Amino acid sequence: MTTAASTAAAPAAAPYLSVNNVEVIYDHVILVLKGVSLQVPQGKIVALLGANGAGKSTTLKTISTLLRGERGDVTKGEVQFKGERIDQLTPNELVRRGLSQVMEGRHCFGHLTIEENLLTGAYTRSASRAELKESLEKVYHYFPRLRERRSSQAGYTSGGEQQMCAIGRALMAKPSMILLDEPSMGIAPQIVDEIFGIVKDLNSKENVSFLLAEQNTSIALRYADFGYILENGRVVMEGAASELASNEDVKEFYLGVSGAGRKSFRDMKFYRRRKRWLA
Amino acid sequence: MLYREAGQFKTSYQADSQIFPILQDRIALFALLMVAIVVVPLFASPYTLSAILIPFLIFSLAALGLNILTGYAGQLSLGTAAFMAVGAFAAYNFLARLPGLPVLLAFVLGGLSAALVGIAFGLPSLRIRGFYLAASTLATQFFVVWCLTKIPYLTNYSSSGVITAQKIVILGYQFDTPDRKYLLVLGVVAVMALLAKNMIRSNVGRSWMAVRDMDVAAEVIGFRLMRTKLLAFAVSSFYCGVAGALYAYAYLGTVEPEAYNLDLSFRILFMVIIGGVGSVLGSFLGAAFIVLLPVFLNIFAHSLSLPTSVASNLELMVFGALIIFFLIVEPHGLARLWQIGKEKLRLWPFPH
Amino acid sequence: MQMNEPDTHFGADADPDRRKIGPVILDLKNISLSFGGVKALTDISFDVKQHEIRAIIGPNGAGKSSMLNVINGVYRPQLGEIIYRGEHRKNMDCHAAAKSGIARTFQNIALFKGMTVLDNIMTGRNLKMKSNFLMQALYWGPARREEIAHRVKAEEIIDFLEIQAIRKTPVGRLPYGLQKRVELGRALAAEPEILLLDEPMAGMNVEEKQDMCRFILDVNDQFGTTIVLIEHDMGVVMDISDRVVVLDYGKKIGDGTPDDIRCNQDVINAYLGKACE
Amino acid sequence: QPAVTDQYVALPSYRVGPYAAGGSGFYGGIIDYFNLVNLSGGVNGVKISWEECETEYNPSRGVECYERLKTKNGGATLVEPLSTGVAYGVLDRLPTDKIPMTMIGYGRSDAANGKVFPYVFPLITSYWNQAAAMIKYLGDKNGGMDKLKGKKIAYLYHDSAFGKEPLPVLDALSKQHGFDLIKIPVTPPGTEQQSQWLQIRQANPDHVILWGWGSMNAVAIKTAQRNGIPREKILGVWWAGSEEDTVPAGDAAKGYSAMTFNTPGNYPVMDEIHKKLYDAGKGNLADRTRIGSVYHMRGVSAAILWVEAMRTAQEKFGKGKPVNGEQMRWGLEHLNVDEARQKAIGAFGMLPPVKTSCDDHEGSGAVKVQQWDGKKWNAVTPNWIVGDKALTRKLLEESSAAYAAEKKITPACAK
Amino acid sequence: MNVNFFFEVLIGGLLSGVMYALVAIGFVLIYKASGVFNFAQGAMVFFAALTCVGIVDKFGVPLWVAIPLTIVVMILLGIAIERVVLRPLVNQPEITLFMATIGLAFFIEGLAQLMWGSQVHKLELPIEDVPSEYLMNKFNILVSQFDIMAAAVCGLLVTALALLFSRTKVGRALRAVADDHQAALAVGIPLQRIWAVLWAVAGLVALVAGLLWGARNGVQFALTFVALKALPVLILGGFTSMPGAIVGGLIIGASEKLAEVYIGPLVGGGIEGWFPYVLALMFLLVRPEGLFGEKIIRRI
Numbered sequence A: 001m002t003t004a005a006s007t008a009a010a011p012a013a014a015p016y017l018s019v020n021n022v023e024v025i026y027d028h029v030i031l032v033l034k035g036v037s038l039q040v041p042q043g044k045i046v047a048l049l050g051a052n053g054a055g056k057s058t059t060l061k062t063i064s065t066l067l068r069g070e071r072g073d074v075t076k077g078e079v080q081f082k083g084e085r086i087d088q089l090t091p092n093e094l095v096r097r098g099l100s101q102v103m104e105g106r107h108c109f110g111h112l113t114i115e116e117n118l119l120t121g122a123y124t125r126s127a128s129r130a131e132l133k134e135s136l137e138k139v140y141h142y143f144p145r146l147r148e149r150r151s152s153q154a155g156y157t158s159g160g161e162q163q164m165c166a167i168g169r170a171l172m173a174k175p176s177m178i179l180l181d182e183p184s185m186g187i188a189p190q191i192v193d194e195i196f197g198i199v200k201d202l203n204s205k206e207n208v209s210f211l212l213a214e215q216n217t218s219i220a221l222r223y224a225d226f227g228y229i230l231e232n233g234r235v236v237m238e239g240a241a242s243e244l245a246s247n248e249d250v251k252e253f254y255l256g257v258s259g260a261g262r263k264s265f266r267d268m269k270f271y272r273r274r275k276r277w278l279a
Numbered sequence B: 001m002l003y004r005e006a007g008q009f010k011t012s013y014q015a016d017s018q019i020f021p022i023l024q025d026r027i028a029l030f031a032l033l034m035v036a037i038v039v040v041p042l043f044a045s046p047y048t049l050s051a052i053l054i055p056f057l058i059f060s061l062a063a064l065g066l067n068i069l070t071g072y073a074g075q076l077s078l079g080t081a082a083f084m085a086v087g088a089f090a091a092y093n094f095l096a097r098l099p100g101l102p103v104l105l106a107f108v109l110g111g112l113s114a115a116l117v118g119i120a121f122g123l124p125s126l127r128i129r130g131f132y133l134a135a136s137t138l139a140t141q142f143f144v145v146w147c148l149t150k151i152p153y154l155t156n157y158s159s160s161g162v163i164t165a166q167k168i169v170i171l172g173y174q175f176d177t178p179d180r181k182y183l184l185v186l187g188v189v190a191v192m193a194l195l196a197k198n199m200i201r202s203n204v205g206r207s208w209m210a211v212r213d214m215d216v217a218a219e220v221i222g223f224r225l226m227r228t229k230l231l232a233f234a235v236s237s238f239y240c241g242v243a244g245a246l247y248a249y250a251y252l253g254t255v256e257p258e259a260y261n262l263d264l265s266f267r268i269l270f271m272v273i274i275g276g277v278g279s280v281l282g283s284f285l286g287a288a289f290i291v292l293l294p295v296f297l298n299i300f301a302h303s304l305s306l307p308t309s310v311a312s313n314l315e316l317m318v319f320g321a322l323i324i325f326f327l328i329v330e331p332h333g334l335a336r337l338w339q340i341g342k343e344k345l346r347l348w349p350f351p352h
Numbered sequence C: 001m002q003m004n005e006p007d008t009h010f011g012a013d014a015d016p017d018r019r020k021i022g023p024v025i026l027d028l029k030n031i032s033l034s035f036g037g038v039k040a041l042t043d044i045s046f047d048v049k050q051h052e053i054r055a056i057i058g059p060n061g062a063g064k065s066s067m068l069n070v071i072n073g074v075y076r077p078q079l080g081e082i083i084y085r086g087e088h089r090k091n092m093d094c095h096a097a098a099k100s101g102i103a104r105t106f107q108n109i110a111l112f113k114g115m116t117v118l119d120n121i122m123t124g125r126n127l128k129m130k131s132n133f134l135m136q137a138l139y140w141g142p143a144r145r146e147e148i149a150h151r152v153k154a155e156e157i158i159d160f161l162e163i164q165a166i167r168k169t170p171v172g173r174l175p176y177g178l179q180k181r182v183e184l185g186r187a188l189a190a191e192p193e194i195l196l197l198d199e200p201m202a203g204m205n206v207e208e209k210q211d212m213c214r215f216i217l218d219v220n221d222q223f224g225t226t227i228v229l230i231e232h233d234m235g236v237v238m239d240i241s242d243r244v245v246v247l248d249y250g251k252k253i254g255d256g257t258p259d260d261i262r263c264n265q266d267v268i269n270a271y272l273g274k275a276c277e
Numbered sequence D: 001q002p003a004v005t006d007q008y009v010a011l012p013s014y015r016v017g018p019y020a021a022g023g024s025g026f027y028g029g030i031i032d033y034f035n036l037v038n039l040s041g042g043v044n045g046v047k048i049s050w051e052e053c054e055t056e057y058n059p060s061r062g063v064e065c066y067e068r069l070k071t072k073n074g075g076a077t078l079v080e081p082l083s084t085g086v087a088y089g090v091l092d093r094l095p096t097d098k099i100p101m102t103m104i105g106y107g108r109s110d111a112a113n114g115k116v117f118p119y120v121f122p123l124i125t126s127y128w129n130q131a132a133a134m135i136k137y138l139g140d141k142n143g144g145m146d147k148l149k150g151k152k153i154a155y156l157y158h159d160s161a162f163g164k165e166p167l168p169v170l171d172a173l174s175k176q177h178g179f180d181l182i183k184i185p186v187t188p189p190g191t192e193q194q195s196q197w198l199q200i201r202q203a204n205p206d207h208v209i210l211w212g213w214g215s216m217n218a219v220a221i222k223t224a225q226r227n228g229i230p231r232e233k234i235l236g237v238w239w240a241g242s243e244e245d246t247v248p249a250g251d252a253a254k255g256y257s258a259m260t261f262n263t264p265g266n267y268p269v270m271d272e273i274h275k276k277l278y279d280a281g282k283g284n285l286a287d288r289t290r291i292g293s294v295y296h297m298r299g300v301s302a303a304i305l306w307v308e309a310m311r312t313a314q315e316k317f318g319k320g321k322p323v324n325g326e327q328m329r330w331g332l333e334h335l336n337v338d339e340a341r342q343k344a345i346g347a348f349g350m351l352p353p354v355k356t357s358c359d360d361h362e363g364s365g366a367v368k369v370q371q372w373d374g375k376k377w378n379a380v381t382p383n384w385i386v387g388d389k390a391l392t393r394k395l396l397e398e399s400s401a402a403y404a405a406e407k408k409i410t411p412a413c414a415k
Numbered sequence E: 001m002n003v004n005f006f007f008e009v010l011i012g013g014l015l016s017g018v019m020y021a022l023v024a025i026g027f028v029l030i031y032k033a034s035g036v037f038n039f040a041q042g043a044m045v046f047f048a049a050l051t052c053v054g055i056v057d058k059f060g061v062p063l064w065v066a067i068p069l070t071i072v073v074m075i076l077l078g079i080a081i082e083r084v085v086l087r088p089l090v091n092q093p094e095i096t097l098f099m100a101t102i103g104l105a106f107f108i109e110g111l112a113q114l115m116w117g118s119q120v121h122k123l124e125l126p127i128e129d130v131p132s133e134y135l136m137n138k139f140n141i142l143v144s145q146f147d148i149m150a151a152a153v154c155g156l157l158v159t160a161l162a163l164l165f166s167r168t169k170v171g172r173a174l175r176a177v178a179d180d181h182q183a184a185l186a187v188g189i190p191l192q193r194i195w196a197v198l199w200a201v202a203g204l205v206a207l208v209a210g211l212l213w214g215a216r217n218g219v220q221f222a223l224t225f226v227a228l229k230a231l232p233v234l235i236l237g238g239f240t241s242m243p244g245a246i247v248g249g250l251i252i253g254a255s256e257k258l259a260e261v262y263i264g265p266l267v268g269g270g271i272e273g274w275f276p277y278v279l280a281l282m283f284l285l286v287r288p289e290g291l292f293g294e295k296i297i298r299r300i
């Protein structure tokens, strides 16, 4: 299902995915998201930034309704995808509607081979053998390393290989919107570039929208159209990616550049006290 | 009455690593113990003592034993009753063959025998994991009961293989009435629970939990898998063994090996799971739940005046359904529910 | 809890001169490791000197993590020899490695998920505990004193890593980045001579990476702990490491100072992607 | 405290679990007879009341049930758990609680010695007497006890205290009469017995004694058929001689015989239960076809003996008011349910005459043999059979003396 | 030693083993597809058999009518289990799911007896459990013709299910589910639906086992115990392998019978209760994941 590549014509009004004032509690007592709202317009890449524990992964899991399995509850708010509420749907239904997630921490099927892992990604598609083969080839083309390891059990592959496998698996579903949770984690630098290349590629060629939680802020803002910054379960800043990238605070805390340009890691003499946007 | 820890500062790590760091908890525990030691024997009916409290305490001890193995050290076992049987029959034999042996010492010896058996049957755990291990622990269950029925020596050549527990006399004092038996059991259980808690909060306990959570990593950090696992089996079996001896001496009186059957193993396992895997408190809550639930259901079913067979079957169904219900509501058991309750109370009146 | 200055407890007597790179402490010779048909490591040799920060880099699946696993005895290499503090060994065994002062963190966090942060860090001290389980059960006298003494050490590490607020939280609930930090804490608790770190900064943003670098550098400075580090963030590697080994497909393709490596053509081809400026 | 008006009996019963079929029949019979007695005004005007509690055949739950039931309604005056494990669990508590317990056809055989076990009544017959009677029957069948010499008898038993209980008797008799006793244990629950029956086939015995319980019995019969062993050779214990044991085995059970202490057949008392209770919708069994089944009749028989004990006790301690546990104990110890009394009840021949004393809490020891014809049980021995009672008595004395020594009891008849 | 007798014991054992395998298959099915160790399988066997004969007895319909009706009941049961028990427990630790199935076992046992009463029933299948004349005459070996049929049915089931797992996309998805519920959900595997189907199939397997075991031993509560016989088969064959269930069954069946006959008398007999477990344990010491089970991945 390839949509027209012309994004310009798309009405800016209704966002493709919107999260409205969501509140999430884990284990009945741990309040993690305190009213998060964000939008992803169709055909755009949106970055979700924030420190460890800010609630990025939780936000993504809320959208993909995977929270239930982790004893998290959405106590307020709603999520809409293509104009419909989705917070009561099953993850399977979401994938069918074109929303895929790459979970944090790889989550490959350890006992399945890499290739089987990829094939399960296409479960919701009623694709012919040839189509599957083509999709597989595409993934192998993106990640040649996976082709080499195609027949080893995923549980025995290296961390980076597993990460590639997880991303490839999500691509196999041919989604129209992908939630990426730290795709660059544990990935060698040139592959990181490659991954973002793929993101851009899919985005511009196939009009796939992305919501990506990423710690590598500089690269994320380079590729994203729009960004949100999450602190302590709240959105504290939002704006166009370029705007964010030039914001002084963001520069200092997320990009590691202060007035005098990038500082060497070795020269950080003092532990930095994180500046909080909220008290 | 507020449940707050605000204002209670710890000035030393020792104070902070107390079993109950919050003052209110300590007061509550003290009150509970006082009630258990003084009030209960005075006011509880013999029925409550001998049919509810004694088995509750004994099962708590067994559940605690299993919890050490399964909850803390992560080795799922379905052979608890076998270790209890070893404890009971060993204590019986020691007492029968060594006249004048103090009863408490016989219980300890029974526990030690169970620990030895536990070590022997724990050896496979070094290679086998998870449900494979669980299923193989059934070997213990069946083998031990088989030995007890087959080797006449173990039952002191009683023709039908039934043993009759000797009277409990400690320092010339007879423990023959329900309240005395209750106090004895309470004493044993309280001391052993304290020891267990101590182990769990020090290095042994951490070694068990480390092996449970990730044995490869535990090894890399320097824990010895073999020693840790076998120690868990030994300590756990010791607890179960003592519980088994109490079960025979303070509860049933006359027992056949069959009394320690698979059913009993499962009941203990339920207690652990319902109460809370990896929680000392959970062992007690679970035991209370499993001991009391059938009683309540039974009384309740009677009050509905259903035909008895319908009532009995309904009881079974409700029991099963409740287990599932609890697992769904809180897979970490009653202990966790309790904890969540406390956390909510701490935040009260704010919702979060 | 009072806010401490970053380096009060944890060895305040920092002496800049102590950071002298010493003799070779760990020497790996011709290590080869394969899993069935997969050759994870082929004939790799390199050494690690006392007090240095040694980085291992390379593309995904190059064999970096396997190398660490060989060093601390999780994997047994088919060929090769390890010389640690002058002792020759065919291979290490986990326990011996831990005992002789090698501690590590893992790429896929290997914390004990059901335990609190404090307990996790305390497990790191297990090799230093002497009392037996009976004494611990009684929790009395020496056992208790020992426990408290170790607790003090653990708290120092907690303060050092600035994770006071979460010390009683079960680690399973922590966000990824903090878990990495706790894992470092657990390794530090063992007061190791060599610290093996497998991607300690994965899943962190720049600020957090800066913190982490500071911790690593401090450990290295103040205790002279030797550090072997795997990391994909070239900024970090180039900034803080003394020497870098580059692996590719299980083979060593480069070894030298960061500056050497940055401009080594093989390394650029296989890994870095862009030429040095 | 309100005056006690009822004669209250505690019934720790089981109606779920593996032995539910037996439990529901037995307790159903008891309750049916109680209802019948109450309908006709009770025992000298004293109504019988009872309470049930589900034990699941589990000792610890049984003890809880006992403790719970015993204090209800002014105190239980009788208890019957129909489970060896539960019975053992409460054995020690009886003298202190002063509640008599019957163990009808199970439990320790030596408990018949009232001097050591004043509150325990293995009424009608015990395992030892049964085993002796079995051998007697087999001897008669072969044309005399001397004909047993050189014969082979396979003893297939439930590998538990229950199955091992008769071994002293069987061993002694095999020595005495010179037959070969081949002991083959079956591990409970005995859902698979292929190897045991192959062993039996291999040994080719003249008789097979099946000492089984629960599901083991049907499996045994089925497996015997599968291995081509004539069912006529098999003689079951009375816990292997009910419809619950033969029906599931289907046609395979035809020709199989077993011991019993009830003569199968029709009795006025059963007719009454049918008419007055079931036709009025007050019967206890859910399935009417089970009326008069072996377990049901066994329950009725138990209840008959209890009611007789109540009557006996009332005669001594005062008619028209309920007796307490101690008095009930006296009643049970002075039972005399002879043929005349049975006729009066409408149960003539349904059970053997029972006459108890302090020395003999069993009161009879007589049994019959019944055979399954594919549809129902038929008695095959017209008369009650009694085995070598001298032998069982001797064993009883020895064993109860040992128990008394262990428990430091001075044997004596209760007043 | 009598050779003929030896073979009879051996063959009898092998065939008993097949009967165990029949129950073990149900376990494997569920375990392989969801990582759940389904302790309720025994109860399901009992439930299925009792429902079937219950329908026959209560409504007086012939067996061939009762069986399809029972199939419907088992399917409904499977769906209900997924809905009520499994769905809320997705992504929970294995032990939690295991415990839930124990609760389920109680529930099903109670339900079965509540619906159909606690009395025992007989179940006559068209094929009788008597020694096969043909084999008796030809080879002088005693084999029940019933057992031969049971073996055939079992073989068929295993083949079909093994093909399901190895050849279809659903099979692959099921294995994925067993590895990681969360990730399986994330890639869009309709866990709920698949589980419902699977438990329904497990219900059918239980029905087959229940009918065969019921015809053999009578339909009674003890059918729930056959699960205990299936466990050693399972650990020996491996939790995740269909063929493993058969091979394990054969090994366990044969060796337990031989042990009972040839070793039993030396030690007082009755060793069948524990011998299979000890044997399986021995195998496990060599191969900790059973003969054919998937290797457990332990890696850091």
Ligand SMILES: Nc1ncnc2c1ncn2[C@@H]1O[C@H](COP(=O)(O)OP(=O)(O)OP(=O)(O)O)[C@@H](O)[C@H]1O
Pocket (backbone or CB within 6 Å): A026, A027, A030, A032, A050, A051, A052, A053, A054, A055, A056, A057, A058, A059, A070, A071, A104, A215, C172, C173, C174, C175, C176, C177, C178, C203
């Ligand atoms: N299963 C859980 N139970 C309890 N608390 C949880 C759970 N998962 C996450 N949390 C808490 O929720 C908060 C947000 O976690 P989340 O994983 O969303 O953060 P994150 O922004 O993705 O961080 P990171 O960058 O480290 O991945 C954290 O404080 C964490 O402790």
Ligand SMILES: Nc1ncnc2c1ncn2[C@@H]1O[C@H](COP(=O)(O)OP(=O)(O)OP(=O)(O)O)[C@@H](O)[C@H]1O
Pocket (backbone or CB within 6 Å): A149, A156, A157, A158, A159, A160, A161, A186, A188, C035, C038, C039, C040, C058, C059, C060, C061, C062, C063, C064, C065, C066, C067, C107, E299
């Ligand atoms: N236990 C194992 N069994 C089989 N193959 C393995 C095993 N461990 C590692 N491998 C393989 O060896 C190769 C090297 O793996 P290793 O984990 O060392 O890579 P790495 O350099 O750490 O990569 P990454 O940067 O992605 O973590 C990989 O191809 C991996 O698939």
Ligand SMILES: [Mg+2]
Pocket (backbone or CB within 6 Å): A056, A057, A058, A104, A181, C175, C176
């Ligand atoms: Mg995250």
Ligand SMILES: [Mg+2]
Pocket (backbone or CB within 6 Å): A158, A159, A160, C064, C065, C066, C107
């Ligand atoms: Mg790696």
